[in-house]
Amino acid sequence: MNLQYCPPIRDSQDDAKLAQPSKNLFEVRFWGSRGTLPSPGQQFRIAGGNTNCTEVTCGDHTIIFDAGTGIRELGSKLVTENKGRKIHLMMTHAHYDHIEGVPFFAPFFMADSKVDVYCGELDGSSSTEETIKNLMRRPYFPVGPDVFTADVTFNDIKSGDNIGLTDEIKIRTAPLNHPGGATAYRIDFEGRSFACITDTEHVPGKPDQDVLELIDGVDLFIYDSSLCDEELSEFAGYGHSTYEEGMRLCKMAGAKAFLAFHHMPFRTDVELDRFEKIIQEDNPNSGIAREGSTVIL
Numbered sequence: 001m002n003l004q005y006c007p008p009i010r011d012s013q014d015d016a017k018l019a020q021p022s023k024n025l026f027e028v029r030f031w032g033s034r035g036t037l038p039s040p041g042q043q044f045r046i047a048g049g050n051t052n053c054t055e056v057t058c059g060d061h062t063i064i065f066d067a068g069t070g071i072r073e074l075g076s077k078l079v080t081e082n083k084g085r086k087i088h089l090m091m092t093h094a095h096y097d098h099i100e101g102v103p104f105f106a107p108f109f110m111a112d113s114k115v116d117v118y119c120g121e122l123d124g125s126s127s128t129e130e131t132i133k134n135l136m137r138r139p140y141f142p143v144g145p146d147v148f149t150a151d152v153t154f155n156d157i158k159s160g161d162n163i164g165l166t167d168e169i170k171i172r173t174a175p176l177n178h179p180g181g182a183t184a185y186r187i188d189f190e191g192r193s194f195a196c197i198t199d200t201e202h203v204p205g206k207p208d209q210d211v212l213e214l215i216d217g218v219d220l221f222i223y224d225s226s227l228c229d230e231e232l233s234e235f236a237g238y239g240h241s242t243y244e245e246g247m248r249l250c251k252m253a254g255a256k257a258f259l260a261f262h263h264m265p266f267r268t269d270v271e272l273d274r275f276e277k278i279i280q281e282d283n284p285n286s287g288i289a290r291e292g293s294t295v296i297l
């Protein structure tokens with residue numbers, strides 16, 4: 001596994017390297033690793049301020065977990081460099097920090113692109129399509145999703161479903177403990193694996209069996225590390241977990257590495273560096289998911 005911390009401001013050379021992925025490239029790239037609310041500002045510059053958006057490249061397929069504000073810049077890259085790629089946008093749930101970038105995702109406005117949108121935990125909304133319509137309507141937004149010109153499909157899934165994108169790309173899902181629900185995803189591709197586990201609240205001393213099963217032996221997972229253990233009781237009921245729980249789950253599941261993800265808007269680079277030191281004393285392959293960083297599996 002090759003973890004590269006790209007500078008937060010990317011140059012065209014970085015993107016050019018990724019423009020033509022090989023057939024079995026399995027790469028994870030973070031376009032937003034902040035949770036809850038975007039956090040611009042000097043104190044947050046290294047980890048980045050955009051909310052949840054993780055791009056996973058599996059050969060010529062692009063799988064995107066969540067459409068937080070980070071998806072805007074990803075969309076620009078996809079329309080300029082990756083014509084003809086198959087785009088699958090998989091939402092963990094519909095809270096603002098995971099969905100607010102939807103109206104700004106450029107491939108939705110390209111007549112020659114195809115985007116398949118998936119969501120599993122709708123919390124009362126009747127369908128994935130309805131959820132997007134509710135996001136893009138007055139008084140919250142000036143226009144509805146009928147402005148999209150791409151070929152867009154909306155797919156309703158249930159946490160626990162398996163999604164076979166191709167014979168080679170297998171996706172499994174599991175339910176998470178979050179107000180209104182959230183879906184965890186795991187991708188297995190060409191003998192390697194990655195899992196996205198956000199947002200979820202753990203019960204201290206009782207590891208989540210659904211999560212453990214999903215991340216069993218995984219090469220890399222990202223984990224809701226909004227909090228640290230000493231903050232957990234203060235935020236009880238908000239549906240979030242800690243980086244220490246990520247460390248414990250990593251060991252218990254025999255996973256190779258995890259990256260702490262979904263950083264609180266108040267979490268500074270200095271604090272995240274401190275967390276990373278603790279995480280890496282335990283497992284040098286693990287660390288903090290920072291915007292602009294990539295991992296090749």
Ligand SMILES: [Zn+2]
Pocket residue numbers: 035036095097098199262
């Ligand atoms: Zn969130």
Ligand SMILES: [Zn+2]
Pocket residue numbers: 093095178199239
């Ligand atoms: Zn949430």
